[in-house]
Amino acid sequence: MKSGLVALIGRANVGKSTLVNSLVGQKVTIVSAKPHTTRHRLLGILNGPNLQIGLLDTPGFLKQGRDLLDTSMSRELATALEDAHAIALVAEPRTPGDIELDLITHIKKSRKNAFLVINKIDTVAKAKLLPIIESYSKIFPFSEIVPVSSTKSDGLNSVISAMAKAVPLHEPLFPEDALTDRPVRFLIGELIRERIFNFYRHEIPYDVAVILETFDERNDKERNYLRAVVYVDKPSQKQLLIGKKGNALKSVGVDVRPEIEKLIGKPIYLDLWVKINPKWRNKAGFIQNTLK
Ligand SMILES: Nc1nc2c(ncn2[C@@H]2O[C@H](COP(=O)(O)OP(=O)(O)OP(=O)(O)O)[C@@H](O)[C@H]2O)c(=O)[nH]1
Ligand SMILES: [Mg+2]
Structure with a gap:
């Protein structure tokens, strides 16, 4: 049995919450077309054969906070990074920007196993993906790079297997009928x-x-x-x-x-x-x- 926590981090609006819901198989976290929808870290629980993953959904990365809510959102993200056994950097199918580079710096500091999820692949031609994957792999040795479409549930099995590899051998951390830690x-x-x-x-x-x-x-x-x-x-x-x-x-x-x-x-x-x-x-x- 493998069980552990994986933090999903990334720029606002890249589809972290959509991915968490698709992996859990039910809506546990809210989604909108506007950035900075998620304000608190939230746990979604994925149960599979001999596998349980606690998915930590996090607020979109804020470079600079303007008020206490922003500070609190950044703290929620930092805590999820600390708690997690492994990190999934979620990005749109574009070459890495400032925010992705900042997040990769945080990943390096954490020294944790990290893999990259390129979401929203339904919005680009396949030929465009290869150069994007290449530019990411030049910056950081991600354990895996997985292209997915969270809305079309395309590539989810590859995400699950990347997560399964990244979490430790362990008894389930949560009750098997639970979907989230939030009341x-x-x-x-x-x-x-x-x-x-x-x-x-x-x-x-x-x-x-x-x-x-x-x-x-x-x-x-x-x-x-x-x-x-x-x-x-x-x-x-x-x-x-x-x-x-x-x-x-x-x-x-x-x-x-x-x-x-x-x-x-x-x-x-x-x-x-x-x-x-x-x-x-x-x-x-x-x-x-x-x-x-
Ligand atoms: N086309 C397409 N749209 C997607 C996909 N995944 C998410 N979206 C859309 O992207 C928007 C943002 O999704 P969220 O899941 O709220 O994004 P998030 O990263 O959690 O955003 P924050 O909580 O604001 O950081 C929504 O309109 C989703 O429907 C995908 O695979 N393909
Ligand atoms: Mg969200």
């Missing part, structure tokens, strides 16, 4: 945040945090009552989020409800509120609360 309360807040990342433009998603304040799980009730608060930074953002006659916020609720119901296996009543918490991105205690 369901956190996952529900994340699903709501994912909708906001996908529904709203400009800076709104980046200034939004979601906290599930009430999760009434009583079995005697036909529906579970959930109260979630969406925090924003400014009054103008609150207006935009709610929309005319509350229509925009209502659409978020209608869209996310079935997915929450699927997650907890019971119909819900979802009460969504918007509150202003000025400069929350610089409040350590509040940021910590978004993790629970």
Whole structure:
């Protein structure tokens, strides 16, 4: 039996979270077309024959932080690097840029086994891959270079075998029926945040945090009552989020409800509120609360 932790690191938006979900076989971490969607490290668990991998999804690499949220995201990434037995650098099918070079420096310092996953190969012609692979292998001796498409589930078996080689012989680290280390309360807040990342433009998603304040799980009730608060930074953002006659916020609720119901296996009543918490991105205690 082999079991260990693999950290997936990389530039924002390269598809780390999509890859984690594809490998776990279920959605455990949220995905959006906007960069810096993931804010906390999160464990997804992959179980295979004689193999269990703890996949550490991490926030996209930030060269320079502007506030405490950015600092916290960078710390989450650093901790995942420390905890992991091996590292998967995830990149887009392009020659390495500044961010990839910085991350390779971190990998070198860690002295851990590292392999490269080139994701989104469905977006480029095959002929373009070879020069990209060559330029990466000149920079660092990756144990393997694996081209994949996470959305098309293409090449996933090669990723799993690269991971299997990189983790130690060990009893399973986690219960075999677990999919993630995060409590369901956190996952529900994340699903709501994912909708906001996908529904709203400009800076709104980046200034939004979601906290599930009430999760009434009583079995005697036909529906579970959930109260979630969406925090924003400014009054103008609150207006935009709610929309005319509350229509925009209502659409978020209608869209996310079935997915929450699927997650907890019971119909819900979802009460969504918007509150202003000025400069929350610089409040350590509040940021910590978004993790629970
Ligand atoms: N075409 C294509 N798109 C992909 C693939 N994998 C991910 N994407 C898209 O890339 C975007 C970013 O995906 P995420 O999984 O959120 O990326 P991430 O690296 O976790 O991003 P951060 O959390 O912001 O660092 C989404 O729109 C995904 O649908 C892929 O293999 N092919
Ligand atoms: Mg992510």
